[in-house]
Amino acid sequence: MQVTKKNQTIAICIMLLVVLLAGCGRSQAPSAVEKSQGYLSITDDTGRTVVLPHKPEKIVVLSTSFLDLLYAVGGKAIGRPGSKTGGIPSAAQDVAEIGYVYNVNLEKVVSLQPDLVIAFQGIHDKLIPALESNKIPVILVRIKSYQDVVEKLKLFSNIAGTMPKGEELARDIDVKVNDIVAKVPDKQLKVAIIHATAKSVTVELDNSITGSIAKQLKLHNVASGSRALESDPDATPYSLEKLVETNPDMIFVVTMGYGAEVEKRMKADLESSPAWSTLAAVQNKQVHILPEELFLLNPGLRYPDAVAYMAKIAYPEVFTHVK
Structure with missing residues (x-):
């Protein structure tokens, strides 16, 4: 039987379609970050979905523990808590203070007109209604375990648009921690x-x-x-x-x-x-x-x-x- 060029093309297309459908049929781990809606769609650690219509340029963080991760991946903040124990990156020293981690000045936060607030789950949950009523996107994140650090490096690099940097830093931390644990x-x-x-x-x-x-x-x-x-x-x-x-x-x-x-x-x-x-x-x-x-x-x-x-x-x- 003679196979025409047209038939060959159809056969190839069918094979590609089968491969694609097989790939779609495989189960995939849920992702906390999606690029399908607006700039970014984030599912935070409480299960809330927050859609960012554009790349955030005015970020306020409500915990000092977020700062080094955010700045390490190329992000920056316009508002942060004060600290009595240090730990503020040099690049964030002059950023406006919004109270302290356990005593956030909500009026100050709102006055900065942020396009994203990064809050600590378990500490700032009660601030969500007030922030949302002011049309301020807010995500609640948890950073306690080692896995949390790795995940948030990737999340913050997604927010900053520097995903390769977040992955690089996560690998570096992983190598250092595993080297200690192995001994x-x-x-x-x-x-x-x-x-x-x-x-x-x-x-x-x-x-x-x-x-x-x-x-x-x-x-x-x-x-x-x-x-x-x-x-x-x-x-x-x-x-x-x-x-x-x-x-x-x-x-x-x-x-x-x-x-x-x-x-x-x-x-x-x-x-x-x-x-x-x-x-x-x-x-x-x-x-x-x-x-x-x-x-x-x-x-x-x-x-x-x-x-x-x-x-x-x-x-x-x-x-x-x-x-």
């Missing part, structure tokens, strides 16, 4: 993570920033599996009795402001409490107050530094080279 010995150390402020004390769970880093380093959080507080899904109530019962090898302390004051108070408690003195961590001088800039809010691009810092405390015999 972790299997010692099965037990740790407790205490979150202390001038007003309250709680114990952090695995899904907290410090808890997720401890888990990566194969440290067993004695509070793992405990019931979370209604007001804070990352923490459980502090109980000295439970601490004595689980008897951790190490205690990590994360403070929020007034670090010296909290440290002084904790040392006084340690010295005056007979129960504290029975803990292995106390007897072996393994109570460590962690730096606020690495463990209070997500360290962002400094995530490998936070992992290395805790690794040196937990396994000093392995990580002697870490400063």
Whole structure:
């Protein structure tokens, strides 16, 4: 049978169509970012879909932990929170302040007329109605775990229009963190993570920033599996009795402001409490107050530094080279 050129063309087209349909039939992982509507369609960490009609030029961030990620991928902000602990990129030092992470000045935010507000899930949720009523697009994002850092680098680079830069930075962080984790010995150390402020004390769970880093380093959080507080899904109530019962090898302390004051108070408690003195961590001088800039809010691009810092405390015999 003679095959004409026309028939060959039809056959090729049919084959291509079959390949395309087969590809479309495969299941694909849901994406948080789509380019199909306007400039960008984003599904934030609460499941809200926010469509940006054009590339944002006037971004306000409500958490300092977003700044280094945003600026690293070539983005910039016109508004940011103030900080008592530093951590503001040099390029963002002169950016207008809009209060603090836990006390945002909403009027100031609105006055800046932003075309995008990046808010922290779990802290700024209640601000959404007011921002939306002022026709301000806002996304709620979570940056606590290592995976969150990688995902937000890619998200922010999508927003800034610099996706290759975000992917490059994500790969760099991945290499550094994996290099540390690969050296972790299997010692099965037990740790407790205490979150202390001038007003309250709680114990952090695995899904907290410090808890997720401890888990990566194969440290067993004695509070793992405990019931979370209604007001804070990352923490459980502090109980000295439970601490004595689980008897951790190490205690990590994360403070929020007034670090010296909290440290002084904790040392006084340690010295005056007979129960504290029975803990292995106390007897072996393994109570460590962690730096606020690495463990209070997500360290962002400094995530490998936070992992290395805790690794040196937990396994000093392995990580002697870490400063």
